[in-house]
Amino acid sequence: MNLTSSVTNQLKIKYPIFQAGMAGSTSPELVAAVSNSGGLGIIGAGYFNAEQLEQHIQEVKMLTSRPFAVNLFVPGNQEVVTEQVMHMNAWLKPYRRAFNLEEPVLNIQEQTQFESAIEIVIAQSVPIVTFTFGVPEKDLIDKLHRHNITVVGTATSVEEAIENERAGLDMVVAQGSEAGGHRGSFLQTSGQYGALVGTMSLVPQIVDNVTIPVIAAGGIMDARGVVASLILGAEAVQMGTAFLTCIESNANDLLKNAIFNSAETDTVITKAFSGKPARGIDNEFIHNMQRYDDEIPAYPIQNELTNAIRKKAAQLGDAEMTHLWSGQTPRLAQSIAASQLMSQIITDTQNILQNE
Amino acid sequence: MNLTSSVTNQLKIKYPIFQAGMAGSTSPELVAAVSNSGGLGIIGAGYFNAEQLEQHIQEVKMLTSRPFAVNLFVPGNQEVVTEQVMHMNAWLKPYRRAFNLEEPVLNIQEQTQFESAIEIVIAQSVPIVTFTFGVPEKDLIDKLHRHNITVVGTATSVEEAIENERAGLDMVVAQGSEAGGHRGSFLQTSGQYGALVGTMSLVPQIVDNVTIPVIAAGGIMDARGVVASLILGAEAVQMGTAFLTCIESNANDLLKNAIFNSAETDTVITKAFSGKPARGIDNEFIHNMQRYDDEIPAYPIQNELTNAIRKKAAQLGDAEMTHLWSGQTPRLAQSIAASQLMSQIITDTQNILQNE
Numbered sequence: 001m002n003l004t005s006s007v008t009n010q011l012k013i014k015y016p017i018f019q020a021g022m023a024g025s026t027s028p029e030l031v032a033a034v035s036n037s038g039g040l041g042i043i044g045a046g047y048f049n050a051e052q053l054e055q056h057i058q059e060v061k062m063l064t065s066r067p068f069a070v071n072l073f074v075p076g077n078q079e080v081v082t083e084q085v086m087h088m089n090a091w092l093k094p095y096r097r098a099f100n101l102e103e104p105v106l107n108i109q110e111q112t113q114f115e116s117a118i119e120i121v122i123a124q125s126v127p128i129v130t131f132t133f134g135v136p137e138k139d140l141i142d143k144l145h146r147h148n149i150t151v152v153g154t155a156t157s158v159e160e161a162i163e164n165e166r167a168g169l170d171m172v173v174a175q176g177s178e179a180g181g182h183r184g185s186f187l188q189t190s191g192q193y194g195a196l197v198g199t200m201s202l203v204p205q206i207v208d209n210v211t212i213p214v215i216a217a218g219g220i221m222d223a224r225g226v227v228a229s230l231i232l233g234a235e236a237v238q239m240g241t242a243f244l245t246c247i248e249s250n251a252n253d254l255l256k257n258a259i260f261n262s263a264e265t266d267t268v269i270t271k272a273f274s275g276k277p278a279r280g281i282d283n284e285f286i287h288n289m290q291r292y293d294d295e296i297p298a299y300p301i302q303n304e305l306t307n308a309i310r311k312k313a314a315q316l317g318d319a320e321m322t323h324l325w326s327g328q329t330p331r332l333a334q335s336i337a338a339s340q341l342m343s344q345i346i347t348d349t350q351n352i353l354q355n356e
Numbered sequence: 357m358n359l360t361s362s363v364t365n366q367l368k369i370k371y372p373i374f375q376a377g378m379a380g381s382t383s384p385e386l387v388a389a390v391s392n393s394g395g396l397g398i399i400g401a402g403y404f405n406a407e408q409l410e411q412h413i414q415e416v417k418m419l420t421s422r423p424f425a426v427n428l429f430v431p432g433n434q435e436v437v438t439e440q441v442m443h444m445n446a447w448l449k450p451y452r453r454a455f456n457l458e459e460p461v462l463n464i465q466e467q468t469q470f471e472s473a474i475e476i477v478i479a480q481s482v483p484i485v486t487f488t489f490g491v492p493e494k495d496l497i498d499k500l501h502r503h504n505i506t507v508v509g510t511a512t513s514v515e516e517a518i519e520n521e522r523a524g525l526d527m528v529v530a531q532g533s534e535a536g537g538h539r540g541s542f543l544q545t546s547g548q549y550g551a552l553v554g555t556m557s558l559v560p561q562i563v564d565n566v567t568i569p570v571i572a573a574g575g576i577m578d579a580r581g582v583v584a585s586l587i588l589g590a591e592a593v594q595m596g597t598a599f600l601t602c603i604e605s606n607a608n609d610l611l612k613n614a615i616f617n618s619a620e621t622d623t624v625i626t627k628a629f630s631g632k633p634a635r636g637i638d639n640e641f642i643h644n645m646q647r648y649d650d651e652i653p654a655y656p657i658q659n660e661l662t663n664a665i666r667k668k669a670a671q672l673g674d675a676e677m678t679h680l681w682s683g684q685t686p687r688l689a690q691s692i693a694a695s696q697l698m699s700q701i702i703t704d705t706q707n708i709l710q711n712e
Contacts, residue, residue: 001712157621158687177533178554190638195621198534198554200584201575201684205620208687219557228556228584231708264561265513265551282546328557331514331564352587356357356712 001353003346005235007171007213010150011128012067014038015346016236017226018173018215019243019338021071021130022181022325023047025255028056029248030338032063037342040236042130046073049109050116057124067127069152072117074134074186075110078275078298087294088305095285095321099312110300122147130154133276133299134186135167142168152215154184157195161206161214163187173238174199174206176218180241180327182278183269193269193277200232207233221332223348241327246338252314255324262330273310273323275302281330284320357709359702361591363527363569366506367484368423370394371702372592373582374529374571375599375694377427377486378537378681379403381611384412386604386694388419393698398486402429405465406472413480423483425508428473430490430542431466434631434654443650444661451641451677455668466656478503486510489632490542491523498524508571510540513551517562517570519543529594530555530562532574536597536683538634539625549625549633556588563589577688579704597683602694608670611680618686629666629679631658640676 008016017039019030023046031041043060045053053070060068089103096103118140121129129144130152136144144151145168153169155161156177163186164172175184176199185194197205199218207214216229217238229237243249245256258281268282272289276299280286289296296302313321334341363372373395375386379402387397399416401409409426416424445459452459474496477485485500486508492500500507501524509525511517512533519542520528531540532555541550553561555574563570572585573594585593599605601612614637624638628645632655636642645652652658669677690697 158619159621176554176556178557189621191624197620197684198532198575199556200532200554200581201534201620204578204580205685205687219554222560224560224588225556228587231584231587232580263514264553264557265515265545268547328553329561331561353712356709 001230003349005213007215007236010170011040013040015342016230017342017345018042018236018238020217020238020240021045021069022240022244023071023073025244025249025251027248027250028059028063030243030246030250031060031068033248033338034243034342035064035066035068037339038346039342040067040069040128042069042071045070045117046132048117049113050120053117053120054124057120057126069128069130070117070121070126071130071132072114074131074136075114076133076299077111078301080106080108080301081297084295084297085301085305088297088302091292092305092309095309099309101308101312104304104308106301106304108300108304118144121149128152130173131169132182132184135164135169138168155206156183156185156202157187157189157197158205158209160185160187160195161210165210165212169212171213171215172206172210173215173217174203174234176202176216178219178328179217180244180267180279181325182274182276185277196269199229203229203232203234219327219329221329223345223352226345226349227352241329241333242341243338245333245335246341247336248338254314254317254319254322256335258319258324259326259330259333260335262326264328264331266330267326267328271296271302273303273306275299278323278325279327281324281326283324285322357586359705361569363571363592366526367396369396371698372586373698373701374398374592374594376573376594376596377401377425378596378600379427379429381600381605381607383604383606384415384419386599386602386606387416387424389604389694390599390698391420391422391424393695394702395698396423396425396484398425398427401426401473402488404473405469406476409473409476410480413476413482425484425486426473426477426482427486427488428470430487430492431470432489432655433467434657436462436464436657437653440651440653441657441661444653444658447648448661448665451665455665457664457668460660460664462657462660464656464660477505484508486529488538488540491520491525494524511562512539512541512558513543513545513553514561514565516541516543516551517566521566521568525568527569527571528562528566529571529573530559530590532558532572534575534684535573536600536623536635537681538630538632541633552625555585559585559588559590575683575685577685579701579708582701582705583708597685597689598697599694601689601691602697603692604694610670610673610675610678612691614675614680615682615686615689616691618682620684620687622686623682623684627652627658629659629662631655634679634681635683637680637682639680641678
């Protein structure tokens, strides 16, 4: 076994390692460092407007000539349900008062931002786009393909992976339940948080049921996880938390320190911050919201309703009132440069493979 | 890397593969077949009285001269809370009426059974005992050690693994959230079901924090999972569901067929059947119990309250009213002899290792 595969060949990267496109936490420096190290840096563009995305792409291009990707959220186009919003605003009122904040005016730009983002990645010749929260329409995938853009999707179950392949995506990230941040689920399950299948279970079952290459994600932090994932049948891995705590990441010190100081049992899945299930370190905001007796407004409405609270809390160093996305392997998180992490992982991976 | 390790050396087995001691589902034929194939067959003795345990041990000894183990449940000695029992009996009344069953008389023999079981494994020179639901008292571990019995524990978190080592256990099974059947958790967490950490995350973090050998469990069904686990730092693996569907297993066809026909997203964690969290295929009994508005009586009280319902339902082929324990990798379940499964896994494992 070696590290080249259809993933590295098709994406023209040296090593089968993706740095997850963590919306709000990636920086051009991080993305470029990963790509310059032979992996695939991914701009976490889920929350960006057109200007932010253009700027990030240009800054990445100044720092690397290697391939990189952009991650986008497939719009859900959820209706704003006025009673839900009123009810949530009442719940959030004391939080806002504590931080001296007004009730926000909702300004949902989800569809518009998505469409601009597509135009931008095409205009900027970004070679790879990764999608979360659903599969894009066939027309869109065809359009991206006509512009020689490789399209990568996300699946949290075998059915979702099959859906990705059927829709024409070129590759799929198999996101195990260990993964930090937003769950990429888009098909209904009996559970309220979508499919929560561990990486050890999920990867071989998806590999056996699709023909497109599979990228494993969820709990992978070092060479052990990389090689284990390749053994399970993945052709590459995607790491989030591992890069989130790197020096170049855009995550604030509050979040990085929370990860460094947490145990593998400290995370929960919650819709409290954004309206979509996401894994993060448990805290007061999440805990309190468990008593909320109505539907939490869907993403991106809840995300907008809590945004100012979260930002202010983070600025003030209040870890109880902001989102602390993290996977289930925080004990392996390191505070090093991304290039150093890549170099460690690649060396260790090669050692493991030589000793087989 | 090869398949010998301190686990195979200390237990005197050829291959680092344990067949999980699944209470109620193991048979002497299954246990012996695994041991005869070079793995470690484990008698699932958690529910056995003294006579049942003696008989099983003797039958296994007639079928194999290789090492085998017995799995026991560390007693929790939970109080019977009369109001809880009355309330639950009221809830279960319609179920019992449907199956023509009387209200059972509780006869909790947990501690007595455990103590007899210890005497029996010593008297019968069983070489290895595995424990779930807690760490045994130091005196007990010392006693087992004096009789040259290797003691293996279970952990669902790093803290629990450290506790196992501190208590003097020789090895620890790291049980990831993918695992089917009862969760081996014994330390409190903020979640109601104990630690639920995926195998990909759990194994390396436990390996890094204990010096005793670690056996990986949770979602492992074939050589890919075996080798992946060894790469993550485990020195052996324990498989449950993979052996549950083998021909020799004592699981009824209802359960085996439910597993063959289920997807990886069909399981949930529930206390409904036994009072302890366990992973099984979702069904009506579990679903209804989610509306129950009181504390479910602790194990083994709930287990006794629902026992007759579950047995009758299984006899009548009613999959909605009995427990259907399964891990998260049902798509890889096979209906073959255990010796054939072992031979497949060993051959495939050796192939993977040669191709590294």
